[in-house]
Amino acid sequence: MSVKLEGNILVTGSNRGIGLELVKQLAEKTREEAHIYACCRDPEGTRAEALRKLTAQYPGKITMIKLDMLDEDSILTTVQAVSKQVGAVGLNLLINNAAINTPASPAPLSATGKKDMMEVYETNVVGPFLLAKMCLPLLQKAAERHSPEKDMGDKMSCRRSAIINISTLISSIEKCPETFPCGTDVSLQNQQGSVEHADSLSS
Ligand SMILES: NC(=O)c1ccc[n+]([C@@H]2O[C@H](COP(=O)([O-])OP(=O)(O)OC[C@H]3O[C@@H](n4cnc5c(N)ncnc54)[C@H](OP(=O)(O)O)[C@@H]3O)[C@@H](O)[C@H]2O)c1
Numbered sequence: 001m002s003v004k005l006e007g008n009i010l011v012t013g014s015n016r017g018i019g020l021e022l023v024k025q026l027a028e029k030t031r032e033e034a035h036i037y038a039c040c041r042d043p044e045g046t047r048a049e050a051l052r053k054l055t056a057q058y059p060g061k062i063t064m065i066k067l068d069m070l071d072e073d074s075i076l077t078t079v080q081a082v083s084k085q086v087g088a089v090g091l092n093l094l095i096n097n098a099a100i101n102t103p104a105s106p107a108p109l110s111a112t113g114k115k116d117m118m119e120v121y122e123t124n125v126v127g128p129f130l131l132a133k134m135c136l137p138l139l140q141k142a143a144e145r146h147s148p149e150k151d152m153g154d155k156m157s158c159r160r161s162a163i164i165n166i167s168t169l170i171s172s173i174e175k176c177p178e179t180f181p182c183g184t185d186v187s188l189q190n191q192q193g194s195v196e197h198a199d200s201l202s203s
Contacts, residue, residue, distance in 0.1 A: 005093070007142060012067060012131065013098025015040035018166065022095060037082050038187065039098070048143055065070040069098050069127030070119070073142045079134040090141025090161065096128035097166045098117050121163045132163050139163070170177035 009026055013019040015038075023038045030036075038055065042047050043064040055062040065081055068074040082091065100123045102116045139161035146160045169175055 006034050007092030008037065008082075008089060009093040010037040010039065010082060010091060010135070011095045011097055012039045012069060012128075014038040015042075015051045016187070019041050019095075019097040020050055020054070022097060023062060024054055027054065027061050032061075034061070035086075036062045038062050039065045039078060041068050067098075069123050069131070072130055075130050077128065077135060079131070079138070082135075083123065083138055086141075088139060088141065090143070090145065090172065091135055091138035092142045092161050094132060094139065094163045095166065096137050096163065098127070099124045099168075099191075101170070118203070120133050130164060135163075 005026060009030075011019055011022050014023045019038075019040075023036055024156055026034070026036050038051055040051060042048055043052070043066050048064065051064060055064055063085065065078050066074065067078040102120060103111050141161040175195070
C-alpha cells in the first residue's frame with residue numbers, strides 16, 4: 001500500500017531504534033514542506049546523539065522536542081510547543097512509537113510484578129492516549145484544511161490527518177499465551193488505537 005506522507009509529522013521515541021529510522025526515512029522521503037517533530041526524553045543527552053546528527057543533516061526539516069510519555073506535564077508542554085510552531089496548518093500525522101517492554105519478553109509470569117505492569121501501561125497505553133487527546137485539535141486543524149472529496153481515490157493518506165500507533169506481534173493474544181502480562185498491555189493499546197483512528201477519521 002502506498003502512503004502519501006507530507007505536512008507536519010510528530011514521532012515519539014525517535015532517538016533510537018525504529019523511531020530514529022522513521023525520522024531518517026521521513027526526512028529523506030518527504031517533500032521540502034514537510035516538517036518532522038522528533039520527540040525524545042533527553043534531546044541534550046548522549047542517547048540522542050544520533051538524532052542530533054540526523055537533525056543537523058536536514059537543516060530546517062527536523063525539530064527535536066523533549067517528551068517523556070510517563071509525564072503528563074511533559075506531554076502538554078510538547079503539544080503546546082508543536083502547536084505554536086505548526087500554527088493554523090495543524091498536525092498531519094502523529095506516530096506513537098515510544099514504548100517499553102519490561103521485563104524484556106519472553107519473560108515468565110513470575111518475573112513480572114505490579115511496578116513493571118504499571119510502568120508498561122502508563123508508557124505504552126496512557127501516554128499515547130493522552131498525547132492523541134491533546135493533539136486532536138491540531139489533527140482536526142490539519143484535516144479541516146483539506147476537503148474529504150479531494151482524498152477520494154487515495155487508499156490511505158495523511159493529507160488530512162492520522163494517528164499511527166506502532167504495535168507488535170506480542171499484542172496478539174492468539175500468538176503469545178506465554179507472554180501474558182506484556183500481551184495484555186499491548187492489546188489494550190491496540191483497542192485504544194481503534195478509538196483514536198475513529199476519532200481522526202471523523203475529524
Ligand atoms: N524492535 C522490534 O522488533 C519491534 C517489533 C514490533 C514492534 N515494535 C514496536 O516498535 C516501537 C519501537 O520499538 P524499538 O524496537 O525501536 O524500541 P527501542 O529501541 O527500545 O526504543 C524505544 C524508544 O522509546 C523511547 N521511550 C521509552 N520510554 C519512553 C518514555 N517514557 N517517554 C518517551 N520515550 C520513551 C525510548 O527512549 P529512551 O532512549 O529515552 O529510552 C526509545 O526512543 C515500539 O512501539 C515497539 O512495541 C518493535
